[in-house]
Amino acid sequence: MTVDPLSFRWLLPVILLASLTLVSSEKAAFTIELTTENFNQTLSGIPSSAFALIEFFAPWCPHCQRFKPQYEKVAALFNTEPRTTPDIMVFNVDCVAQGELCTRYDVKAYPAILFGPPKSFETNGQGAQKLNNANTADDVMKFINNRLGQNFVLSTDTTYGNTYNSLGEQLKPLENLTASMQVSLADVEKATVLSYEYMFSSKLLVPHNRRAFVQWTTLLANNHPVPRCRAGCRHLLSSLEEVWPERNSSGSPPPGPLPALQRWRVCGRHRTDGDWQGCKGSAPTTRGYSCGLWSLFHTLSASAEESEADAGFKWMQGVKAFVGTFFTCQVCNTHFMAMASTADAARVSTRKDAVLWMWQAHNQVNLRLAKEEAATDTGDPAFPKMQWPSPASCPPCRTTEVLHMDQASQDGADWNMDAMYEYLLWYYGEGKRPAGVALPARDPRPGPAVAVAAGHPRWGGAGQVSHVLLMAASGVGLVVCAYVWLRSMRNSLAKNKKGLLPP
Template identity: 25%
Template sequence: MTMYRWNILALLLIAPSLINCAVIVNDGDIDEQGLYSKSDHVVILTQRNFERRVYGQSHAAVVQFYNSYCGHCRAFAPKFKSLAAEIVPWRNIIQLKVIDCSVEENNEICREFEVMAYPSIRYIHEHYVKGNGNVGDRIIMTDTAEKLKAQLINKMHTEQSMGRLAFAPKFDITSYATYAAALSGVPFDTSYTFLVFENENSTIGSELALDINDYKQVIVKRVYDTSELAVVAGLTHFPGLVAVHSTLDTTNLTPKNTAKQNLLRAVNTYLKSKHYTFPVRDIADQDVLPYEHSDENNQRTSDSDTVYYSDLEKTLKTSLHTEITRHKSLSGEALNALLNYLDVLRTTFPFKNNNLKDYIEDLYNTLQSRNQWSGSDIYDLVKRLETAHAPIFNTQLEYIGCKGSQSKYRGYTCGLWTLFHTLTVNAAQKSGTKGPKVLAAMHGYVKHFFGCTECSEHFQAMAARNRLFDVKENDKAVLWLWISHNEVNLRLAGDITEDPEHPKIQFPSVSKCPECRLARGAWNLPAVYQYLQNLYGAASIQEYRRARSAASAPSPFSNLDIGMLSLLYILSFLILILVIKYFFTKRFYRKRHYKHGMGKV
C-alpha cells in the first residue's frame, strides 16, 4: 500500500475523533440555561460543573436554586439579575450563582441540597467542603434586590465575626476621638482612608467598602455617627463621608443626598482630583438586548383551544423525571399523594400508547411495595421501568398548544393545567365518580411536588376557599377546576409572568364558544360543561403535529443521520484536498541528479 493510501486511511480513522474534540465541552460550563445567561453576571451551574464551581472556592457564593417554569422564580429573576449587575465589583469576594432544578440532570444536586421550595437561596462560604448536611446557609427570600443585598451584607458581617472572609474589607464599626486614632492599624502603604460615619445597623459603609475593594492603597472604615470624631469632622447629617490622606489632611465629602451611589460618586470624584489611577475592570456590557422573536417563536398554534397529546406526554415526562424525584426522602402523606396521582393517571389518562399505560401501572404497583423511598431511588426506578417498557415517550416531544412566545413562558405550567383538565373530563366520561378523586390527587400533587412554592400555596388556599374536598360529582369536578383556573388567570393577568402573546383571559372566549355566555356576560354552565367535554375528551386530543404545515414538518433525518452526513461531508472534503495535492505533486515533480563517488544517479 502506498504512503498516499496510508494517509487517507489514517485520516478516515482519526477524523471522527478530531470532529468530536471540536464540539464536545467537558467542563460543564455553559453560557445560558433556564432563566439566566452569562450576560446576567451570574455563574450558570449544572450537574457537570457544580463541584468545581462551588466547593473549595477562594470566594463566597450565593446560590439560587430555582425552577424555570415557576412563576415566582420568573418574577424574582429580574431582581436577582439587577443585584448581580450591581455587585460585579464584589466578584473576587462573593459571586452569585444559579442552578435550574427543572433540568433533569441537575435534579440530583437540588435533592442533595434539600431544596423543597423555589426559589431557594443558600450562602456558601469560601473553601466550602462537600459532605452530608453541608447544604449552605439559607437566605430568606425578599421582594426587592435592595433588601436581598442588605441581607447579604449582614450575612457577610456575621461570617467575618466568625473568622471567615478575612480577605474582604473589614466590616466592624468603631468610635474614634482623632483622625490619627482612626488611621492607626491601617496598612502602611495606604494613601487614602475614607471614613463612613453611620449607625451600627446601616450597611452603606460596608457596601461602599465592597464597591471599591479592588482600589489599591485605598480603604474604607466604618465609624459610629455618635463618636467624638463626628463632632471634630463637623458632620451634621448622616451617613457622613470624610476622606483622610496619609498626611492627615482631611476633606468632608458628605453629599446632600447620602444614598450609597452618591457616596461612591464623591469618592471617585475626590480620587480623580488627586490623579489616582483606577483599576481596570473587565466588566461585560450590562445592557441586555431586547428579545428578538425568531420565526420559530412567532409560530402560534392555529387553534389555541386544542389539546395535543405531545403536551400531555411532555408534561407527564417532566412530572415523573424532575418533580416527584425532588424529595430527598418520601414517605407518609407525600408518598400517598404520589400514589394517588399515579392512580388517577392509570385509570383516567387517555392513553394512546400501551407501553406508557403499562409503565404507569408498573410504577404505581412498585411504589406501593415500600413505606419510604429516597428521591434518588425513585429516579432510578423511573428510568429503569422506562427502559423495561420502552418506547414510552415520543423521542421528539415538544409543547404545541402550550408553547410560549419565549422559553420562559407557559410550557410546563400550562401543560399541568391541561393534564388535570383532561383527567377530570375523561374521569367524567367513565363509570363511577372518579372526578373528585382527580381533584384530590391534584391537590396532593401541587402541595407536595409542584416546583413553584408560591403557586402551590396559592392553590392550596384557593382549594380551601372553594371547598375542593366537598365536590362529590363528576360534572362538579370538571366545573370546579374550570372555575379555579379562571380565578388564577384573573389573578395573574398583567403579571410579569404572563406571555404577552398569550394573555390570560377568562376562557373559553366568546369567539371560541359564543353559546357559553348569556346576556350581560354571565356563564351558561351547561354549554361550558359541554365545551370542556369536547375540548379535553380523549377523542378530541390531537396526535403530536399532525396539523402542522409541510413547511414546518420535522426533518426526515434523525440526529444520527445528520451527524453521519456531516461527517461524510467533512471526510469527502479532506479526501478531495489530498487528491488535488497528490496530482499537483505528481505533475510538478522533477527528477534531480546527484553526484557521488559512483557517478550520476
C-alpha cells in the first residue's frame, strides 16, 4: 500500500500541541490534552473524514484516576503510527483547569466521553455520540467498533501501567514518614472550599437541586469543625433568598447562572492552591480532594450534637444530598449511594450511629478499591487501601487479632464498637485519647490515616524537578523529529515525482 506522506500534514500542529502537553509533569504519554485556547484550532485541523475521541475528566475523581491507564491504551493505538483507517485522534480535557470548556459541552459527571467527526463538536458536542459508564479500554474499543463497523484491536506490545510505578522506579524516596493520628483541619477546610467551587463552576445549580444544596449547607452550618466555615455557611443560608431565590418576581424559578451565589466564599478568603496536608499523595493526581471529602464526612459526623436524638439522621440526609447531587464522579457516586440506601444506613439516627456507619462505609470502600487497584495496577502505591485502624494504631478497637488487615470482616465481628466509637471521636472530633492508644511520632504534614500505612516512602523535591526537565526535553525532541520527518517525506516525494529516485 502506498502512503502519501503529505496526507499527514494536518498531524504536525497536533503533534506540536502534544509536545507542549508533555512539558507538564504527570501528563499522559499518548493522549493529547485540549484547552480552551487550543480546542477549536486543534479540531479544525483534523480532516473531515477523521474522528475525535474526547474524554472530559476531573483529576480529583477517583474513577477518572483508575480509568486513566485504560484510556491511555486507546490513545496508544490511535495516536501513533501507522494511522488507522478511518483516522481517529484521542484527546482529553481537564475540567478543573478548563471549567469553561466543560460547561460549554454540558459535562455534568465524570468521566464523560464524546466521539464523532470534527464537525460534530462545532455545536457544543450536540452532534457527537456519548459513551456512558466506561470502565476499561475494551469498553471504549467496543463503542468505537460498533459506531464505525470496524474491528480495531488493542496492541499488546506496549506496557501502559500506572504512571506512578515508573515514576517510583525513577525517583528515590527522600524520606520515610509516619502517618499521624489526628485529622488535618486544613484538609477538611480545603475540601469544603473545593466542594463549593466545583458546585459553583458546574451546571448543577438548577432549581430542582436547590433543596439538596440547602441540606448540605445546613449540615456544614451546624457541624463544621472550622468556625469560619461554619459561620460562612450560616451566613449563606440566611442570605439564600437573595443569592438563590426559590422564585423570581414573576413567580418562576430564576434561570442560571447565579453570579451572586457563585461569588460566595463559605470559608472566607481561603486559598486552595496550597498543598494538601495528610491527604497529599505521592503524585499530584492521587488522594487530594477525594481523601479530603472522606475527612470532611468523618468530622461532620463526629461533630454532630450528641444530645440530639436525630443528629445522625440529619448528618446522613446532608451527606446523601451532596453525594447524590453534586459529587460528579459517576462510579463513586453510584457506589456510595448504594451503601447509603441499605437497611443499615436507614437505621442511622444518633451521632454514634453516624460515626460508626461512616467508618464502616469507608472501610468497605477501601476493601473494594484495594482489590480493584491490585487488579488494574492503579492507585497510589505509597498509600495502599487498608482496613483502618490497624491493630497497632488502636489495640482496644479489635476484639480478635487478624494476621492481615484485609481479613477484617465488615460485620463488626472483629471490632470492639464501643472502643472504636471512642477512638473515632478522638481522631475526628474533640474526644479524649482512648486508654491504650499511644501517640506516634508526629508527621510534619498531619492528616487522616484512613488509607495510609505508616512508614511508606514519599518522593518529591529535586527528583520532581529532574522529571519535569526530562519531559520538557522530550517535548522539544518530539517537535524536532516531527519537523525533520515531514521535511524528509516531502523532499522524497518531490524527488520521486521528478524521477530522481529508482522505482
